[in-house]
Structures are given as structure tokens and as C-alpha cells.
Amino acid sequence: MKFLIEPYVGGGEILFGMNSQQIEETLSVKAIKFKKFEDDELDTDAFDMCHIYYKNPGICEAIEFFKSAIVIFSGVNLLEKSYYDVKKLFLALDEKTECDDSGLTSYKYGIGIYAPFATEEPLESAVGVIIFEEGYYD
Numbered sequence: 001m002k003f004l005i006e007p008y009v010g011g012g013e014i015l016f017g018m019n020s021q022q023i024e025e026t027l028s029v030k031a032i033k034f035k036k037f038e039d040d041e042l043d044t045d046a047f048d049m050c051h052i053y054y055k056n057p058g059i060c061e062a063i064e065f066f067k068s069a070i071v072i073f074s075g076v077n078l079l080e081k082s083y084y085d086v087k088k089l090f091l092a093l094d095e096k097t098e099c100d101d102s103g104l105t106s107y108k109y110g111i112g113i114y115a116p117f118a119t120e121e122p123l124e125s126a127v128g129v130i131i132f133e134e135g136y137y138d
Contacts, residue, residue: 001068002069003071004072005073005131007110007111011065011131013026014027014063015060017060017133018059019059020043020054020058023052023060027047029047033045036051041056042054042058050069060133062136063132065079065130065131066079067125071129074089078126083103086126087122090109094108101118102116104118110134110136
């Protein structure tokens with residue numbers, strides 16, 4: 001599936017603020033529910049292409065996309081290009097992009113790139129992309 005990222009709004013037809021039932025209806029797929037961390041208050045919805053994270057009262061606050069998704073931001077498929085190219089894109093768009101050994105985060109655009117090999121293999125593509133609503137990491 002293809003997801004066009006609209007910062008702080010959502011990805012494709014999945015919007016922040018939607019509940020689990022709305023997202024299942026949008027994707028036409030039933031989610032597998034699980035707790036990502038033992039102390040999580042709410043379930044995470046797992047789909048083949050993404051995980052959906054919720055906050056009270058059960059509304060979407062973040063979406064983590066995987067390789068089976070086409071994730072487009074600024075005309076670029078973030079899971080197809082090399083991490084090196086994606087990092088260059090974000091640094092050009094947001095000079096405050098935070099980079100570390102496992103990827104980057106742009107708070108300006110509400111997007112994080114997970115690339116566990118970012119330092120050793122920067123020409124490999126990222127493993128995941130998370131998009132999040134304002135205040136998600138506060």
C-alpha cells in the first residue's frame with residue numbers, strides 16, 4: 001500500500017485521532033492486537049505494513065511503517081532510498097534533524113527513520129518509518 005505522509009496529520013488515509021475500528025475499516029483488514037511493551041496501557045494494532053499506536057481514549061497517535069509499505073514524503077519513498085539519501089533529504093529540509101547510530105528524527109515534520117545500520121551501512125535502505133502527532137515524544 002502507498003501512504004503519502006502529511007506531517008502531523010497522518011499517512012495516506014490513516015489519520016491521527018482515528019480509532020482502531022476506523023483504521024481497520026480504512027485498511028479493510030482486521031488488526032492483530034498486542035502490547036508492544038509489558039506496561040503499555042493500550043494495545044498496538046499490527047498490520048502487515050504498519051503498527052498503529054494509540055493514546056487515551058483509544059485514538060491513533062503514531063504509525064510505524066515497514067518495508068511492505070510505500071511511504072512517500074517530499075516525493076521520496078523513504079523505505080526505498082538509501083539511508084544516506086534520506087538523511088541528506090531531511091538535513092536539507094530540517095537543519096534541526098536529530099541523527100544517531102540507528103537513524104534520525106525530524107520534529108519539524110513528525111517523522112522518524114529507523115536504520116539500525118545507519119553508521120555501518122548508510123547505503124542500505126531504512127527498516128522503518130514512524131510518523132507521529134505533535135507532542136508524541138514529550
